[in-house]
Amino acid sequence: xxxxxxxxLLDADVIIDFAxxxxxxxxxxxxxxxxxxxxxxxxxxxxxTAEGAKSIDLSEYIDNKILTIEAADFSDLQKLEELLPxxxxxxxxxxxxxxxxxxxxxxxxxxxSCDHGPIRCIPFIDRYYRVMSLEIMLKSIGIKAYxxxxxxxxxxxxxxxxxxxxxxxxxx
Amino acid sequence: xxxxxxxxxxxxxxxxxxxxxxKAAAEMMEFQHYQTISDIENGNRNVKARELTxxxxxxxxxxxxxxxxxxxxxxxxxxxxKYPADENDAHRIKLLAQEHCENYFLLEKILGMEHNNWFxxxxxxxxxxxxxxxxxxxxxxxxxxxxxxxxxxxxxxILENKLGIKILYAEFNEGGSAVSTIHQKYGPVxxxxxxxxxxxxxxxxxxxxxxxxxxxxxxxxxxxxxxxRRDVEKKANRFASxxxxxxxxxxxxxEKIVVNRVVEIAxxxxxxxxxxxxTPALIFxxxxxxxxxxxxxxxxxxxxxxxxxxxxxxxxxxxxxPIPNKYYKLAVKCYRKKMISRGKLAKFIGKNRAExxxxxxxxxxxxxxxxxxxxVFT
Numbered sequence: 001x002x003x004x005x006x007x008x009l010l011d012a013d014v015i016i017d018f019a020x021x022x023x024x025x026x027x028x029x030x031x032x033x034x035x036x037x038x039x040x041x042x043x044x045x046x047x048x049t050a051e052g053a054k055s056i057d058l059s060e061y062i063d064n065k066i067l068t069i070e071a072a073d074f075s076d077l078q079k080l081e082e083l084l085p086x087x088x089x090x091x092x093x094x095x096x097x098x099x100x101x102x103x104x105x106x107x108x109x110x111x112x113s114c115d116h117g118p119i120r121c122i123p124f125i126d127r128y129y130r131v132m133s134l135e136i137m138l139k140s141i142g143i144k145a146y147x148x149x150x151x152x153x154x155x156x157x158x159x160x161x162x163x164x165x166x167x168x169x170x171x172x
Numbered sequence: 173x174x175x176x177x178x179x180x181x182x183x184x185x186x187x188x189x190x191x192x193x194x195k196a197a198a199e200m201m202e203f204q205h206y207q208t209i210s211d212i213e214n215g216n217r218n219v220k221a222r223e224l225t226x227x228x229x230x231x232x233x234x235x236x237x238x239x240x241x242x243x244x245x246x247x248x249x250x251x252x253x254k255y256p257a258d259e260n261d262a263h264r265i266k267l268l269a270q271e272h273c274e275n276y277f278l279l280e281k282i283l284g285m286e287h288n289n290w291f292x293x294x295x296x297x298x299x300x301x302x303x304x305x306x307x308x309x310x311x312x313x314x315x316x317x318x319x320x321x322x323x324x325x326x327x328x329x330i331l332e333n334k335l336g337i338k339i340l341y342a343e344f345n346e347g348g349s350a351v352s353t354i355h356q357k358y359g360p361v362x363x364x365x366x367x368x369x370x371x372x373x374x375x376x377x378x379x380x381x382x383x384x385x386x387x388x389x390x391x392x393x394x395x396x397x398x399x400x401r402r403d404v405e406k407k408a409n410r411f412a413s414x415x416x417x418x419x420x421x422x423x424x425x426x427e428k429i430v431v432n433r434v435v436e437i438a439x440x441x442x443x444x445x446x447x448x449x450x451t452p453a454l455i456f457x458x459x460x461x462x463x464x465x466x467x468x469x470x471x472x473x474x475x476x477x478x479x480x481x482x483x484x485x486x487x488x489x490x491x492x493x494p495i496p497n498k499y500y501k502l503a504v505k506c507y508r509k510k511m512i513s514r515g516k517l518a519k520f521i522g523k524n525r526a527e528x529x530x531x532x533x534x535x536x537x538x539x540x541x542x543x544x545x546x547x548v549f550t
Contacts, residue, residue: 012525013514037222043515047526072221074179081239090282093515094235098221117513160510 011113072101120164133157177215232267254348290336310414324448341366350376378412
C-alpha cells in the first residue's frame, strides 16, 4: 500500500529552529523528512543559547534512515538556473539552491522553509503548492508550538510566496 | 554531457589559476585518487552540488565562475607594499582579494549601486615633488574630507562612504600589511592584513590611500623598478604620517606635556594612542617636523625595546578584530530589504547560520512594523 504521508524537505534554518526549541527528534520520528547534502553537511552545525553553542548531531538520524539526505548534481543546478532569472538566483545560497534543484527534479516534496529567499523562488520552479510554513506543518502532525516566531507563520510564508508569484508573472 | 565537459574545463582553469596540482586538489577534496579530478575535468564524472561548493572554496573561485556566468580569467593587479617572500602567498592573497571584491560588487549590484560609485580627488603632480609638498597635500586632503583633529578615528568611514573605496581585510600570513588597486569593474580597493594591530591598520590605510590618490602617476610598470618603488613608498609613508598626525593638533597636544623642553616617553605613548597611531610612527613624525632633530635619535627611540614593550602593554586592551563596516552594512541592507536570503547573508559575512540572529541584533534589522514606516519628503 502506498504511503500518503507527506515528504517534507527541510531547509537549514528549520532544522536549527527545531533543535533550538527541542522538537527535532519528535518531528523526525513522526514524519518523513529529507534534506539536502549541503544543508546537512555544511550548514546545520549548532544553535545558540544563553549558555553558548549547542551542537546538532544529525548523524544518528541519517544512519538510522530517520532523515534522508539527497544530493543535487551539476545538471540539476543547471536546470534550476534555467528557470531562475539571475536576480532571483543571486538571493539564495548554495544550500538553498540544492534544495530547489532537488524540488525541480522531484514533484513529491513539500518544502518547509522560514526564509523569504527560497520561498520567493518557488513560483519560478512551478511548485507553488509544494511549500508549507512551519506553523502548518506542526499543526498537521499535532505538535503545539508556543514558540513560533513571525518567520514561522503561515502569514509570513504566504506573503513571500505571493511576492515570488508577482515577480514570476512580471518576469514571464 | 556537453555541460559536464564545459564544467570540467572551467574546473581545470580554476585549479590551474589557484596553482593546484591534480594530486593536491584531490587530497584537499578528499578524493581517493587524483584520477577523480581528471575524470571530472574531462567531463567523465558527475559533480555533486556540494562538491562544486567545495571546489569553489578550495580554488577561491565563485560559484558563478564555476557555473560559467563570470569569466574565470579576470584578475586583479595589486600594488604591494611588500611583496610576499612566498609567491604562493602572493597568489593566494590575489585570489582572496578578487573573491572579496566580487562579493562586494555583487551586494552593490543587488542594491543597484554598482555604477560610478566612487570618486577620487584630483591632485597635482607638483604636490608630490618634495616632503613639504606632500605635507601640504595631506593637509589639503584632510581639510577636503573633513577628517578633523583625530583623522585615524574617521578615516576608514570617510574613505568608504564619501569616496566609495572598498576596504576589506584578509589574512596575509607573511605577505606584508596591505595592498591596493583601482580596478575597472570594482573601483578603488584597499585590502589590509587583518592580523595587524588597529593602530598599524590606520597607518596602512592612510599609506594605501596615497597610492589610490596617485594611481595615475605611479603606474604598476614603473613600480617594478626597486629604486623608484622605494621612493614612492617613502612618499606614501610621509603622506600617511602627515595625514594621521596633523601638525597643529599634534603641537597642541605636545604643549600640554612638555616641561623645560623635555617630555616623558610615557606621555608620547599616550599621544600615539590618542591619535590612534603606533609610537614609532609618532616619533618619526616628530622627526619630520624637526621637533626631534636627530634621525639617529628618532630611529633609536622608535626601535627601543623597552618603549615597544610599554607601548604593547598599555594597548593590550585596544586589540580588536577589524570589521569591514560598509561591506557588512551593504549585506544587512540587502537582507533587510529581503533581496538576499538568510543563508546568503551568512555566506556573505562568513558566519554560521546559527549566528545570524545575534549578528542582526547588532547590525540593526528592524521589526516589520518599523521597517514599513516611511517618510514622505516635500
